[in-house]
Amino acid sequence: MAMDGNKITETVSWRNITEGCKIEAAGNSRLFNTGDWRVDTPVFIAEKCRQCLLCVSVCPDSSIPVDNYQRGDFDFMHCKGCGICAKVCPFGAIEMKMGER
Amino acid sequence: MSIKDRLSGNEAVAIAMRQINPDVMSAFPITPSTEIPQTFSSFVANGQVDTAFIPVESEHSAMSAAIGSQAAGARSLTATSSCGLALMWEVLYVAASNRLPIALALVNRTLSGPININCDHSDSMGARDSGWIQIYSENNQEAYDNFVQAYRIAEHAAVRLPIMICQDGFITSAAVENIELLADRDVQGFVGEYHPESYLLNSKQPLAIGPYAVSAYCMEAKRAQLEALKNAKQVTLDVAKEFAALSGREYGLFEEYKLADADYAMVIIGSAAGTAKDAVDQLRAAGQKVGLLKIRLFRPFPGEEIAAALQKSKVIACMDRTESFNGRCGPLGAEVKSALFDAQLMPPVINYVYGLGGRDVTVEDFITVFAQLAEIEQTNDGGKKYRYLSLRE
Amino acid sequence: MTYNFKEIMNKKERLAPGHRMCAGCGGTIAVRNILRGLRDQDQAVITCATSCLEVSTFMYPHTAWQDSFIHNTFENAAATCSGVQAAYEVLRKKGRVDGTYKFIAFGGDGGTYDIGLQSLSAAMERNHDMVYVCYDNGAYMNTGIQRSSATPLYADTTTSPVGKLSKGKPQYRKDLTAIMVEHNIPYVAQTTLFRNMRDIHEKAARAIYTPGAAFLNVMAPCPRGWVYETADIMEICRLAVDTCYWPLFEVIEGQWVLNYKPTNKLPVEEFLKKQGRFKHLFKKGNEQLIEHFQAEVDKRWRVLLERCGS
Structure with a gap:
């Protein structure tokens, strides 16, 4: 029986639900948008960033992608706007736009 | 081998x-x-x-x-x-x-x-x-x-x-x-x-x-x-x-013991079935048409098959080795009665509670049960449907 | 091996986004940094006690875990993980499993200090090659901020509410880390989200790659339960460490090591005043409550210094 959960939605028949609700997947929660929870939004100011990556370590939502030791812009499909990254950035490279999604 | x-x-x-x-x-x-x-x-x-x-x-x-x-x-x-x-x-x-x-x-x-x-x-x-x-x-x-x-x-x-x-x-x-x-x-x-x-x-x-x-x-x-x-x-x-x-040893969903033509049937689970079989043998030797159904598979419950096996029985005893505190029947009794009901079979079914906490159950006890089933048929009076076996009053 | 923060940040991400943990959740930050202790080439099976973490990271049909994951019930993460680990040992001998696997169980303080303590104690005593990580946010947050045995003295929770006759939780908190040390397992450590995360990274790697049982107790603030602005978490953790409310230490094969001694030990009220759950302590007439709290922090700190020979 296919255990791939990616195509399952709330209209699934009992005949097609995965056996024992097991899911053969790695990190398919990426399909789920948590970005719309955001009340405040971080802005990445690339020219101020020194790539210390401190912000990466404090993000609860794995929303600061790293590629070859360099962080990129935020993953706004998932960032919930908690503001921890902006607070820890030593270089002022992240600003919070309050009340903006 | x-x-x-x-x-x-x-x-x-x-x-x-x-x-x-x-x-x-x-x-x-x-x-x-x-x-x-x-x-x-x-x-x-x-x-x-x-x-x-x-x-x-x-x-x-x-x-x-x-x-x-x-x-x-x-x-x-x-x-x-x-x-x-x-x-x-x-x-x-x-x-x-x-x-x-x-x-x-x-x-x-x-x-x-x-x-x-x-x-x-x-x-x-x-x-x-x-x-x-x-x-x-x-x-x-x-x-x-x-x-x-x-x-x-x-x-x-x-x-x-x-x-x-x-x-x-x-x-x-x-x-x-x-x-x-x-x-x-x-x-x-x-x-x-x-x-x-x-x-x-x-x-x-x-x-x-x-x-x-x-x-x-x-x-x-x-x-x-x-x-x-x-x-x-x-x-x-x-x-x-x-x-x-x-x-060379055969198993099914349940075992039928001298059940095919039995007027009085007993449904039972576990070791007491061996004792009950002795009671069946003794009563058969005396010319009484009694039989036994011993459950093997209880979950899933083979209700249709059990009802079919019991369809000729006139009075049935369901033997529960537990109390389910609903005041009406034990779990086996509930399952068997529900299976009979769905098969539109309505024989009197007496549910006995027996053997709790290791209380001994003997051939004589089971002979008493069959005698009670016969009495129910003869008097057409079911009496109490939920009974305790070998209980001191 | 020399510590290199950027190397650790460059490792693959093992907790995917899209999970439903609250914005600013400390537990999730803890989990991400613990998972950075794994070598990229190794695989893991993660076990999780019923908790915020579990119900938010594996909501059918979506898992946030890149590795295999199992949730069983609230109180049995350690026993479940021990079963997975025992299976690995057998299947590896039989040649039925490829590669290297590591085993990490996560539980909140409810699932660890309280309902899961028996299962945890036994799995540690059996010395399974696994790491149990408690993300300690000091209350049953998943069910709505009820007190646990990890809840600090005087905290306002929904089952130790502040009222006319109540000053919050009347009892001190259980010292679970010390209890785990008494199991004489190879490695026990206490850590939190501190500064550049070096402490948690090093302890996670050590716990994961020490053969046998290891236990990590990670203080992981909960913005809802502790009542603070989400962005302030790193400051709150720093104050917990600098006031010696939550000291950083490890016990390696029975040897106690203090990992950080503040040059300027701050009064505990610096930590308390940042959090709404302690705001009643700052009302006029309650000064002695803070003194009690301080006295307990000082007592435990002295005991720890003795144990560490510092």
């Missing part, structure tokens, strides 16, 4: 486990099943099996660890009794809903309180709705044979559910009887190796087990689980057929 021996029910099950050579056993001792993990530990200690034995601190952890190891891809088992099963309660449901074919050797013992170490079926009957397959044994031979068949039923692709093989505490677990064992290689050939389709330790495909399922999914999940349990009925028959070819 069969090997004749003399073994207790616990020893017989432990030997079946050794022959199966499972991957992981997690267990905690409790009377009267203690001997099973104890004997199995000696097999581990002497290198007679490749099994990892996890000496957990409780039955809750025994079942929890079994769920972990089975989910990881290892054939897993445990053994327990009574309060041990009760402590597992929560996780029994998890094992079943996760569709993990764990085997559990249950040695039936009454639930506290008062605390009592002897046999009744309150432990397994309480767990009857947990989603496990339940198979009951009359004697040591059946306990062994049922355990050898357990994984073939549980692991079947259409089933994949945990299975509980039950035998009566002390009565069969401790009593030594003649038994025929299969050769180790025959058991191994019959049971086969375990190759799960999806498991946690599959390096090619990560697996996630045990989600939070919102209301949109939870009901569908339960319905799918039911389908698997229903499938276990036919699989049990298919496996029994193969087992008969190997061993």
